[in-house]
Amino acid sequence: MSEKSTSSRSNQTFGRRLFLFLGTMDLAITLLLVLAVASVIGTVLQQNQPYTDYMIKFGPFWFELFEQAGLYDVYSSLWFLAILVLLVISTSICVTRNTPRMLQDMLSFRSQIQEKSLRAMQHSKQWTVNNSIENSLDDAETELKKQGFRVRRKEKDNQVIISSMRGGMNRLGYIFTHLAIIVICIGGLFDSNLYLKLAEWQGKIKIETRNLATADVPDISRLAVGKQAFRGSIHIPEGRSSDHVFIAVRDGYLVQKLPFRVEVKDFRIEHYPTGQPKSFESDLVVYDDDLAQPLETTISVNHPLIYKGYAIYQASFSDGGTGLELQVWPLSYQTESAEVDVSIDVFERRKMQWGKSSLQLEITSFRPFNINPDPTEDDPNNLRDFGPSFGYKLRSETGEASEYINYMLPVPRKGREFYLSGVRSSPAEEFGYLYLPIGEEGDLSEFNAFLATLRDSEQVNAVARTMMLETLSTVADGRNEKLEQVLQDTLVMLIKMFTEGGFTVVTQFIETTLPEAEKEALGPAYLGMLRQMLARLYFNSLEGVDTSTVSDEQLLFLQDAVDAIGSFSRYGAPVYLSLSNYNHIQASGLQIAQSPGKSTVYFGCALLIIGVFLLFYVPQRRLWLCFSKKGDTVELILAGMSNRDPREFEQFFETMFQQLKLTIGQRHSK
Amino acid sequence: MINQTGMINNKPDSALMQWLWRALVACFAAILIQRYFDVLDSYEIAITIFVALGLIALGQNWSGFRLHIIVTGLLSFWAISRYGDDLSLASTDFLLNFILASQSAIMWMSALFVMATFTYFGGLLFRSSFTEKVASVLTWSATTMGLVGLMVRWRESYLISADVGHIPVSNLYEVFILFSIITALLYLFYERRYQTRSLGGFVLLIVSAAVVFQLWYAFGKQAHEIQPLVPALQSYWMKIHVPANFVGYGAFSMAAMMGFAYLLKSWRQKTNQQGLLATALPDLAIIDDLMYKAIALGFAFFTVATVLGALWAAEAWGGYWSWDPKETWALIVWLNYAAWLHMRMTKGWNGEPMAWWAVIGLFVTLFAFLGVNMFLSGLHSYGEL
Numbered sequence A: 001m002s003e004k005s006t007s008s009r010s011n012q013t014f015g016r017r018l019f020l021f022l023g024t025m026d027l028a029i030t031l032l033l034v035l036a037v038a039s040v041i042g043t044v045l046q047q048n049q050p051y052t053d054y055m056i057k058f059g060p061f062w063f064e065l066f067e068q069a070g071l072y073d074v075y076s077s078l079w080f081l082a083i084l085v086l087l088v089i090s091t092s093i094c095v096t097r098n099t100p101r102m103l104q105d106m107l108s109f110r111s112q113i114q115e116k117s118l119r120a121m122q123h124s125k126q127w128t129v130n131n132s133i134e135n136s137l138d139d140a141e142t143e144l145k146k147q148g149f150r151v152r153r154k155e156k157d158n159q160v161i162i163s164s165m166r167g168g169m170n171r172l173g174y175i176f177t178h179l180a181i182i183v184i185c186i187g188g189l190f191d192s193n194l195y196l197k198l199a200e201w202q203g204k205i206k207i208e209t210r211n212l213a214t215a216d217v218p219d220i221s222r223l224a225v226g227k228q229a230f231r232g233s234i235h236i237p238e239g240r241s242s243d244h245v246f247i248a249v250r251d252g253y254l255v256q257k258l259p260f261r262v263e264v265k266d267f268r269i270e271h272y273p274t275g276q277p278k279s280f281e282s283d284l285v286v287y288d289d290d291l292a293q294p295l296e297t298t299i300s301v302n303h304p305l306i307y308k309g310y311a312i313y314q315a316s317f318s319d320g321g322t323g324l325e326l327q328v329w330p331l332s333y334q335t336e337s338a339e340v341d342v343s344i345d346v347f348e349r350r351k352m353q354w355g356k357s358s359l360q361l362e363i364t365s366f367r368p369f370n371i372n373p374d375p376t377e378d379d380p381n382n383l384r385d386f387g388p389s390f391g392y393k394l395r396s397e398t399g400e401a402s403e404y405i406n407y408m409l410p411v412p413r414k415g416r417e418f419y420l421s422g423v424r425s426s427p428a429e430e431f432g433y434l435y436l437p438i439g440e441e442g443d444l445s446e447f448n449a450f451l452a453t454l455r456d457s458e459q460v461n462a463v464a465r466t467m468m469l470e471t472l473s474t475v476a477d478g479r480n481e482k483l484e485q486v487l488q489d490t491l492v493m494l495i496k497m498f499t500e501g502g503f504t505v506v507t508q509f510i511e512t513t514l515p516e517a518e519k520e521a522l523g524p525a526y527l528g529m530l531r532q533m534l535a536r537l538y539f540n541s542l543e544g545v546d547t548s549t550v551s552d553e554q555l556l557f558l559q560d561a562v563d564a565i566g567s568f569s570r571y572g573a574p575v576y577l578s579l580s581n582y583n584h585i586q587a588s589g590l591q592i593a594q595s596p597g598k599s600t601v602y603f604g605c606a607l608l609i610i611g612v613f614l615l616f617y618v619p620q621r622r623l624w625l626c627f628s629k630k631g632d633t634v635e636l637i638l639a640g641m642s643n644r645d646p647r648e649f650e651q652f653f654e655t656m657f658q659q660l661k662l663t664i665g666q667r668h669s670k
Numbered sequence B: 001m002i003n004q005t006g007m008i009n010n011k012p013d014s015a016l017m018q019w020l021w022r023a024l025v026a027c028f029a030a031i032l033i034q035r036y037f038d039v040l041d042s043y044e045i046a047i048t049i050f051v052a053l054g055l056i057a058l059g060q061n062w063s064g065f066r067l068h069i070i071v072t073g074l075l076s077f078w079a080i081s082r083y084g085d086d087l088s089l090a091s092t093d094f095l096l097n098f099i100l101a102s103q104s105a106i107m108w109m110s111a112l113f114v115m116a117t118f119t120y121f122g123g124l125l126f127r128s129s130f131t132e133k134v135a136s137v138l139t140w141s142a143t144t145m146g147l148v149g150l151m152v153r154w155r156e157s158y159l160i161s162a163d164v165g166h167i168p169v170s171n172l173y174e175v176f177i178l179f180s181i182i183t184a185l186l187y188l189f190y191e192r193r194y195q196t197r198s199l200g201g202f203v204l205l206i207v208s209a210a211v212v213f214q215l216w217y218a219f220g221k222q223a224h225e226i227q228p229l230v231p232a233l234q235s236y237w238m239k240i241h242v243p244a245n246f247v248g249y250g251a252f253s254m255a256a257m258m259g260f261a262y263l264l265k266s267w268r269q270k271t272n273q274q275g276l277l278a279t280a281l282p283d284l285a286i287i288d289d290l291m292y293k294a295i296a297l298g299f300a301f302f303t304v305a306t307v308l309g310a311l312w313a314a315e316a317w318g319g320y321w322s323w324d325p326k327e328t329w330a331l332i333v334w335l336n337y338a339a340w341l342h343m344r345m346t347k348g349w350n351g352e353p354m355a356w357w358a359v360i361g362l363f364v365t366l367f368a369f370l371g372v373n374m375f376l377s378g379l380h381s382y383g384e385l
C-alpha cells in the first residue's frame, strides 16, 4: 500500500515535470522550427510518385532506407505526425496554464492598486490642484471614456482612484490564436488518413498495388460508405457512370464506395484562340435513391458540386476511349497486302498481322486538335494547328515497343505539304519525324502509288531491264547474257534494298560487296542508276498523267518521296497509320472528397485571424487617476501601462496627461 | 508638425478632409459597382466595398496616400479613355506609347525606383534632408506609375478580348510589380509615421532588386505579355489571396532590410562611433521596433493570405490543404516568423540576433516566393521561370 503511494507520488512529480516541460516556451519555439525544417523535406523530394521512379532515382539501398523513413509521403508519416501532436500538446498546456491569468488580466481593472505602486510606475505623473475633487471626477471619466477607456471608480477615506482600461481584448487574442492552433490541428486530424493507417495496422484493409479491373479488386481493398475523410479520384468517360473512387495510397490504391452514382453526360473544354484551355466543364447526373429525381448539374474548375457533404470537383480530363477509324498504309515489302481499315478505341490493344510482322497495336492517346509551336521551326511563337493526333505503340513479340504520334493536318515545309509522324523508342527521347509528301490529290495516294510501283516486281524488272540495256549499250559491243542478267538482278536488288533500308543500306552494300578496284567507278554508277530507276518508276506510277513534260513539282515530289522512303528504316514501323474518322469520347477526371473536419478547421482559421489582429493591433492600455485630498489641496497621480508598443504609449500617455491636466484644471478655475 | 527622427507622427487630419476623402472613395466605389453591376458577382462587390473601406482607413490621416490614389485614378482613367477600344494605340499614341501604356508606366516605375534608391542613399551620405525628401517624392512617383501600370494593364487585358481580361496579379511578372508597389507603400507609411527617411535607401534596395529582376524577366523572357488565365485561376479568390500574400512578403522584406540596417549601424557603432552610419541612421531601438512592427504586420497578413489560400484550394483543388510545395513553403515562412515573434515577445530577445534572424527570414521568404517556382513543381506552377 505504502509502496504504491510512494511510486505514484514519484510518478506524479515526473508527470508534473513532463507537463511543465511540454509547456515551456523553449520547447514550443523548437517545435515550430523543427516542424518548418521537416516540412522542407517533402517539398524537395517529390511526394507520392510511382515507387519505380524512386527506385530508379535512388538505387535499391537508398530507396529502401527512404521508404522506411516514410520520405515518399512525409506528411502522413508517423514521425511528422508526432511533431504535430507534440506541438498541439505543448500549445494546449500553454493555453491551459495561461488562460486564467489572461482572463483575469482582461477583466480586472486593478482598482485595488496602491498609491505607492502608481508612483513607481514607468509612466507616472503627479500634480496638485487646490480645490475639491467632486466635480473633476466626472470630467476625468468622460475624458477617459472619450478615448475608449472603460472606467471603474473606487473611493476610500480621502482617496478616489479611477482605474481605466482599453483593449482588454488583446488578451482574448492570445487565447484565440493558441486555441486556433489546437482547433485547426484537430480538424486536420479528422481529415487526415490516420484512420486508414490504423485500419491497415489492424490488418482490416490492404493496399492494392496490382492493375486490376475495379470489379476484381478484393474486398480487403475496398472501403464502405461512411463518415470518414477521403480524397479520391476517378476518370469517367462521357455517357458512363461510377459509384466509387480510387484513393491513391503510397504505391497503390483503395476503392472507396460512394452512397450515390455519378454519371458524366458530357465533358467540354473551351479554348482561347491561342489554344490554351479556357474552361473544363462536366455535365453531371447524380443518381441516389434519396433523390426523387436524379440531380443534374454542371461543374467546372473552381465550381464544385457539394452533395450530401461530398464535394465533387472537376480535376482533370483524359480520353474516354475515343473510337478511331484507321487506314493502314503499308511501307515495306513484307506488308505488301493492300491497305486495310482498322477500327480501334483509344487504350485498346490489338494483335496485328502485317505481312510477316506480327505486332501489338496499343492506342495511347488522342487529341482532336493540336495547337502547338511548330517543332520543325526555331520560332517557338509560331503556333499552328496540327489537326487531330493519335499516339500509339507498336510492340513486338519480344516486348519492345516504339512510340508513334501522327498528326492529321498537313504541315507545310518549303512550300510543300507533308503528313507528320513522330517516332521514339523511349519516353526519355525527343520525337524524330517522318515527312510523308502529299500529292496533287491532297492525300497519300500518289506517294502510295509510287511505293506500290517500287514493290511491283514486274515493273521494277522492266525498268531494270531498260536501264541495263541502256548502260551496256555504251560499254560493250555485242551482248553478254550473263553480264546482262547479273546487272539486271543487281539493279532490282538495289531498288529492293533502298525501299527497305534507304541509301545507307545501298552504300553499305556497295562498300562491302564490290571489289576494291571497281568501287571507285562502279559505286557512283550504281547510285546514279538507282536514282534513275526511282525516277522512272515514279513516272510509271503516275497513271493517267502526261509524263512527256516533267514539271518542277513532280521532281520535288519525287525527291521528297525518295527522302521519306530513305528514312523508313529509322521509322521502324512496317505501316503508316492515318485517321479517316473518329468518334470523340472524353473522360472527365473527377475528384471526390469528404472532409468532416473542414468546418472545424475553418472555425479555427477564423479564430486565428481574429486572434492575431487582436494581439497585434489592440494594445491593452491601463490608466489610473488617483485623487488624494491633502488638506486644501488635492494631489493627483496619473499612471499608466501598456502591454505593447511602448513608444506609441509614451506619446499617448503624454497627451493624456496634458489633456487631463487641462480638463481638471479648467473646472477648477471656474 | 513634429519633425524628428523616430518621433511618432500620428496627428489626425482635419475632420473636413477626412469626410471629403470618405465621400470621394464611397462615391467612386458606388459608381464602379453601379456601372459594372451586371458583370460583378456578389463576392466581387464585397471585395470592392472592402477595398474602398481599406482606402478610406489608410487615407484619412495620410495625405500622401490620398494624393497617390487620386493621381493614380486620374492617370489610369486618362490612359483608359485614350485607349477607347483600340489596343494598338499602345504603340501609336504618343502619350500611351511613352508614358501611360502599362508597359511604359512600368518602365517609368522601374526607373523612378532606382533613382529613388540612389537619392535616398545620397541624402544619407550628404546628410541632406532635402535630398531625402526628393527621394520620398521619387518613391511616391514610382509607386504611382507602378499602380497606373497595373490598372492600365488590367484594362488592356480586356481590350485583347473580354475572356482574356483579368486582374493583373496572375503571374510572376505581375506580382513582382505588385511586390515593388506594396513594399514601397509600406515603407512610406512607416517613414511618415516615424520620420525615418534615412532608412529609405535600405528598403528601396530590395525594391530595386525586384525591379531589376522584373526587367530581366520582361526583356529576357518576354514575360510581360498578357496571357489568358488557366481555368484554376479564374476565381474571385485570386483578387484577395494574392494581394494579401504580397503585403506579407513586402512586410517581411522590409523587416529584413531594417535588420540589415540595424546590423550595419550596430557594427559601425562598435567600430567607428562618429562615422556616418553610426550617426545618421535612427536609434537602434527605433530600427528594432520598426523591424518588429513589419514582421507583425507581415505575419498578420500572411496568416490571412494562407487561410484565403486554403479556402480557395478547397474550391479549386478539392481540399483545403494538399501539402503542395507552395503551400508548404508558406507554412514554413509562417512558422519561422511565429518562432521569431515568440522569441521576442515571450523570451524578450531583441537586438542583433533578432536582426540576423530577420535577414535570414528574407531568404526563407524569397524561396517561398521565387525558389518554389524555380526549383519545385506542384499545383501552383503558374509562374515558371
Ligand code: HEM
Pocket (backbone or CB within 6 Å): A023, A024, A025, A028, A032, A087, A090, A091, A092, A094, A095, A098, A174, A177, A178, A181, A612, A615, A616, B296, B338, B341, B342, B345, B346
Ligand atoms: C503554432 C503554434 C503557435 C503560434 C502560431 C503562435 C502564435 C503566437 C503569436 C502570433 C503571438 C503574438 C506574438 C506577439 O505578440 O508579437 C503569440 C504570443 C504568445 N505565445 Fe504563441 N503561438 C504558438 C504556440 C505557442 C506555444 C506552444 C506557447 C506556449 C508554450 C505559446 C505561448 C505564447 C505566449 C506566452 C505568448 C505571449 C502572449 C502575450 O503575452 O501577449 N505559443 N503566439
